[in-house]
Amino acid sequence: QAQSLGNLVPVPERLWAFAPNMPEKGKEASKKGKEPFTQQYEVKDVFPHFCDRKTKLLALQDVPYVLRAMGLTIYVDEEKGIREQLEKVDGMGKPVSLQTMQSWVEEHGKNYVKSYDDAYSAVGTLCHEGIIGDKSGRIQIKHLQHLVSEVGDKISVESFKKIMKGGDSAVAVGIKDESCSLDEFLTFLQK
Numbered sequence: 001q002a003q004s005l006g007n008l009v010p011v012p013e014r015l016w017a018f019a020p021n022m023p024e025k026g027k028e029a030s031k032k033g034k035e036p037f038t039q040q041y042e043v044k045d046v047f048p049h050f051c052d053r054k055t056k057l058l059a060l061q062d063v064p065y066v067l068r069a070m071g072l073t074i075y076v077d078e079e080k081g082i083r084e085q086l087e088k089v090d091g092m093g094k095p096v097s098l099q100t101m102q103s104w105v106e107e108h109g110k111n112y113v114k115s116y117d118d119a120y121s122a123v124g125t126l127c128h129e130g131i132i133g134d135k136s137g138r139i140q141i142k143h144l145q146h147l148v149s150e151v152g153d154k155i156s157v158e159s160f161k162k163i164m165k166g167g168d169s170a171v172a173v174g175i176k177d178e179s180c181s182l183d184e185f186l187t188f189l190q191k
Contacts, residue, residue, distance in 0.1 A: 057095030
């Protein structure tokens, strides 16, 4: 299953904070508020797709992929610390068991769940700062394309256009205009 643009674009932690003079939240934002922005999955449902089929263990370097597939927001600079926490249980450089992952998620997982309000504030800050839009909260698709193709985990222009079209699905709902509102964009990311 293809990842959504929301999981591919790393947003610096400072942008999750509320930006002054942000546009008023629309109806979608006020309804969704504190709900997790991305759908959350259980470790037991995701882990088997990434672990070794014979040993049922997960390579240490694959831990961030499992956490992201669960719907958690893991930044690249947090990966090392998470791996170090897991190594303390299963051994330095050793593969990780499902039980170790489950315990880690129970203890730390809540710290990596971002709400709709968090996403709204982050994307709104990018607009407010003129990086992807304007102070009214209107996102300019060309500016967004430039950002995701030049910064962080880069997305090719072709992939970006395909994502914005809605993927390969015949019934795909994408963003076809040159701009869109914050609510429209965030709703699109959640599909």
